[in-house]
Structures are given as structure tokens and as C-alpha cells.
Amino acid sequence: MLDDLDRRILRHLQSEPGQPIPDLAERLGMTASRLSRRLEKLREGGVILGQRAIIDWRALGYEVEVSLRVTLDKTNPRAFDEFIGAARKIPEVLEIQTFLGQVDVRLSVIARDMPHYQQIYRAAILNLPHINDIEALMHVARIKSDEVLPV
Known part of the structure; x- marks a missing residue:
């Protein structure tokens, strides 16, 4: 405590x-x-996990953020592990979340601009294994992004 x-x-x-x-x-x-x-x-005690530098990816020339909701082909028992393992290798994928429900995985992807995003999408995302369906959501604004906890 x-x-x-x-x-x-x-x-x-x-x-x-x-x-x-x-x-x-x-x-x-x-x-x-x-x-x-x-x-x-x-x-x-595992309360403090470490310290890190938070880098503003926009300052490095990345202007586009897309949230991809992915539904996997769950007929393959290794679908989650293989999909996540491959998605981790894509440098522009900043975050991977898994869910219970209709959507299985959410990827947060950044790109310099829309042509760069299309390149990432076609060359990397669409080649990820076991994808059944993808829904793309274009980020317009980040209203709140806070890691401060009420302690």
C-alpha cells in the first residue's frame, strides 16, 4: 500500500x-x-515502471495519425500472436491494443502525409497475417492525452 x-x-x-x-x-x-x-x-514494487522521453512525432514531420480497427480470422488459433508479432515490426505502428468484442485489435499508425500513409497501408498493413476486416479512422484532434494518475 x-x-x-x-x-x-x-x-x-x-x-x-x-x-x-x-x-x-x-x-x-x-x-x-x-x-x-x-x-x-x-x-x-512495480509502482514506478521507468522514466521515458515523450517525443512529439509531429515535430519530426509526421502529420497523419490513423486508428485501424482490425478484425482477425479467428479460425486460426495463432492468429492473434502472428498478427501482433508482425504488426510490432512496422515502425510507424505506435500502439497496439487488443479487445474482446467485434473488433480484435486496434493499431495507431503515424505517417508523414497521406501518400506516405497509403504506402504503409499497402506495403505493410495489408500484408499482416490473418486480417478479416479493417476499418480506418482518421484522427482529427487529440482532445485529451494524459498519463497523470490521481494519486
Whole structure:
């Protein structure tokens, strides 16, 4: 279980993940060594999974995002594993989600522009194994994209 100090640490980390440990410790009113021990405990407990850089793919020239809803041919017992294994190899596929229901998998695909997307779609996506049906949804706007948790 998390105590109040753990929750305060997590709130501060989420708001400013790149801040140095001594600065964070000072804000929390504790020593850097005590904070380091707490952070290590949170990592060992699987609460903090790591830190990462979030890169704005638009700043790198990618202007198009398409969400593909895929229904697989489930007559093959390896359909999910083989589809996901192949989809992971496509660099422009940023996210893969699986579902229970009519749609089996959702892929989030980025491209520089529509001709680039068409190239990815025809050369890579359509060659993924066990596809029964694909529905493409063009992203217009991202209204909320937040990984901050209410701790």
C-alpha cells in the first residue's frame, strides 16, 4: 500500500518527471538519500515502471495519425500472436491494443502525409497475417492525452 508520502512523491514526479532528486527532495521536505530509498522501493514494487522521453512525432514531420480497427480470422488459433508479432515490426505502428468484442485489435499508425500513409497501408498493413476486416479512422484532434494518475 502507498502511504501519503509515496503519493506526494508520485504527484511531484508526474508533474515534473525530469527534476533532479535533490530538488524534489527539498520540495518534499526530505533528504535526497531518503527520497532515493523511497523511489527504489516504488520501483521494486512495480509502482514506478521507468522514466521515458515523450517525443512529439509531429515535430519530426509526421502529420497523419490513423486508428485501424482490425478484425482477425479467428479460425486460426495463432492468429492473434502472428498478427501482433508482425504488426510490432512496422515502425510507424505506435500502439497496439487488443479487445474482446467485434473488433480484435486496434493499431495507431503515424505517417508523414497521406501518400506516405497509403504506402504503409499497402506495403505493410495489408500484408499482416490473418486480417478479416479493417476499418480506418482518421484522427482529427487529440482532445485529451494524459498519463497523470490521481494519486
